[in-house]
Amino acid sequence: MASLYVRLSRRNIVEQLPRIRCCHVSASPTHNYNSSPLNQSNKKLSNLIRSGRISEARTLFDSMKRRDTVTWNSMISGYVQRREIARARQLFDEMPRRDVVSWNLIVSGYFSCCGSRFVEEGRRLFELMPQRDCVSWNTVISGYAKNGRMDQALKLFNAMPEHNAVSYNAVITGFLLNGDVESAVGFFRTMPEHDSTSLCALISGLVRNGELDLAAGILRECGNGDDGKDDLVHAYNTLIAGYGQRGHVEEARRLFDVIPDDDDDGNEGKRRFRRNVVSWNSMMMCYVKAGDIVFARELFDRMVERDNCSWNTLISCYVQISNMEEASKLFREMPSPDVLSWNSIISGLAQKGDLNLAKDFFERMPHKNLISWNTIIAGYEKNEDYKGAIKLFSEMQLEGERPDKHTLSSVISVSTGLVDLYLGKQLHQLVTKTVLPDSPINNSLITMYSRCGAIVDACTVFNEIKLYKDVITWNAMIGGYASHGSAAEALELFKLMKRLKIHPTYITFISVLNACAHAGLVEEGWRQFKSMINDYGIEPRVEHFASLVDILGRQGQLQEAMDLINTMPFKPDKAVWGALLGACRVHNNVELALVAADALIRLEPESSAPYVLLYNMYANLGQWDDAESVRVLMEEKNVKKQAGYSWVD
DNA sequence: GTAGGGTTAG
Incomplete structure (x- = not known):
């Protein structure tokens, strides 16, 4: 069987030899094909594609003086793997002679792209095929199955001349992707073997x-x-x-x-x-x-x-528990670290906040892949080095690496951090053009729009989500309304969420309490706080107490807020004292303001915010001597006034 | 060089 296959493929090769002989005068062409420049180049090309180095592959492809069908198919396969269907199609249209593999490749390319338009084009090409083999049928069946079109998948399964295991597997996987366990098991049982x-x-x-x-x-x-x-x-x-x-x-x-x-x-x-x-x-x-x-x-x-996967698994384990010493030790010990090993180390270093070292490793990588870029960009974003993240994002595109939804999700968070609505909108357009938005993408878009003050756009993204909205999506939108001061909308959405049986988290309640604070709903705030504990069994955190302090403070119930701080089961953090100080400022309570400011200065000695707030309070009350003494104290403590805080209210 | 299925990185 194997030798017959070899004989057959040899014959195919021989058939293409006259083209080679045109320029190579060789005694025995059959013998020389393996070492022929064309075959060597084809091998090189497929190696480049296999290791994901697509632009180098394309350069080689363009420089090749002679190409056979395998050359073209390899290049098409490279683009199909990377879902660059337009490029794949262009080559498919340009190639001088297509065999069944070329057709199978292009059909599979269309089916692996998202969207019904592509599926339809894939089907159209399948119908146009001059001849079909088993792979062609299986490609289309699995294509429909993966796109949730089980009706079509089954229709083609029944229409195909002869099934093999792959045909069955595609259908079984399709059922299970749609959560149809019963049909999958039933179909499995119909298999002859x-x-x-x-x-x-x-x-x-x-x-x-x-x-x-x-x-x-x-x-x-x-x-x-x-x-x-x-x-x-x-x-x-x-x-x-x-x-x-x-x-x-x-x-x-x-x-x-x-x-x-x-x-x-x-x-x-x-x-x-x-x-x-x-x-x-x-x-x-x-x-x-x-x-x-x-x-x-x-x-x-x-x-x-042992293989690389074992090493990488253990490295990732140490990375997960932030033990970078042990992770690096394994990395140095392993015989040939691959791109996964590098990515794990970079991710671990970035998680620890060691961006310089992470970047150093990143630059020393022999070969980067998309995940390497995503890892380093996410690392910069998480460590709030937004400029660095943007710089890497453009470098990535210059090097011909196409951003996917993970990249986009990170850079959308970058635009949130920079409060850059212009950038955010550009990225949103890129999302629409290039990826099928999933939950993380939508969530980062909602957060971006609401942080940038574009609550209507946030709402549009939220409403356009066709599929299931997860709890993070709900949290993002409720939080957006809350911080925007649209308390009624936030509370309304919260009601809807509960009606749809989406289980709220502690983050949901932070937003709900914030909404109550903005709307001055003291009673409602307490009711929600109790409901969180009693109805949902969620342990209150210090953030919830900060919101309660905010609720009470905004209503001028400053003493009640102070009592709550003194009796709550947490050490008050800067959000708690910040809420109190802000309320004291609004209600001109200098006495408690001093307590709050003092606590804040202890927590964050380098922050100018409490000083500036106190200064403005005294200035407002006309107590210029006290105001001046605050300014002098700040100078003595060598605190620099940060941007965004104004001496003039 | 093409269809289905197992472990590791964002």
Whole structure:
């Protein structure tokens, strides 16, 4: 079978040889094809594409004097992988001769792009194909399945001349992507023979749908022991990882222990069903997710066969617990760190706030990928170095790396931090043109618009979300209304959210209490605060007390606010004292203002805000001597007046 | 160089 395949592909190559012979006078063309410049270039091209270096690949492609169908297909495949369908299509249209692979590639490209327009074009091209093979049918079936069009997927499944396991897997995965567990299992049961890859597809989909018990049952039923299934261990690995994701370490371990280990007896190599490196890595990942670094490390040290994934998993574990010493040590020890290892280290350094070192690592990377860029940009954003983040964002585009939704989400947060509505709007346009917005993108857009004062735009984004809005989306919009002073809208939205059975979080209540503060609703504020504790079982945090202080203070109930500060179960932070000081300023209560300002200065000795506020209070009351003494005190303490605070109110 | 399925980074 294998040799027949080789013979056939040789023949295809030979058929294309006359073009090569035109310029290369060689005695035996068949012999020389492997070492021919064309074949060498094709290999180089596919290597570049495989490692994600698309612009270098394109340069090579453009410089090639001779190209065959494989050359064109490789380049198209590169663009399809990166969802650059317009570029892929251009090459497809330009290429002199197309084979069935070229057609399959372009059809798969359209189906993997988001949006019904692309799906329709993919289908149109499928209908136009001069000939179709099994791959063509499977491409379209899985394309429809991934786009939620199970009606079409099933129609084509029934229309195709002959099914293979891939056809079934595509349908099973499609059902499970839509959460249709019953149909997926039912379809699986109609299969004439249970290929282990189908079992794997079913189990991984069930895991995604949280159906772990069902998955375990099916695995017991279909995959008991060594019954000749070549890749049975894949299915076990999937379930181990699934248990790990949901924190069921014991169940995962029990499954792991069921898989025979080479060490158990002398059967290495003979047994098909045995632990492989992925089993070890998945089990290790379970411990990592559970925060059990000791067990993870123990497993790592016991592993005979090590790969980069094992190293990377353990590195990411140390990164998660912020132990950068151990993470860097592993990074230095590992034989050949790959882009994932670098990304983990950069992410860890950025999380610790060590941006310079993170940037240093980033610049020393042999090859960056999209995630490297996203990691470093997110790091700059989280550490509030917005200018740096923007600079990296433009560098990234100059280097031909296309931003995806993770990049965009980060830079939208940057525009929020800069309160730059112009930038935010530009990014919003880029989102509309390039990605299907998901929850994080929409949330960052809502936050950006409301922080920039464009509450109407925030509301538009919120209302245009077709699919499910998660609790963060609701929080963002309620928070937007609250900080904008639109208390009625905030409270109305909160009511709607509860009616839709979206469970509020402590953040929701911070916004709700803020809305009450803006609207002067003291009673309502207390009612919501009690409801948070009694109806939703949410522990109050210091932020909630800060809001209550704000509510009381704004209404002039300054003594009540002070009493609350003295009796609350937290050490008051700067938000609490800030709320009190602001209220004292409005209600001209110098006595309590001094208490609040004093506390604030202790908490943040370098901040000029409390000084300036006190100064303005005295000035307003005409107590110029006191005002002056505040200014002198500030000078003595060497506090610099920050931008944004004015001596004149 | 194309379709489905297992572990690691944003």
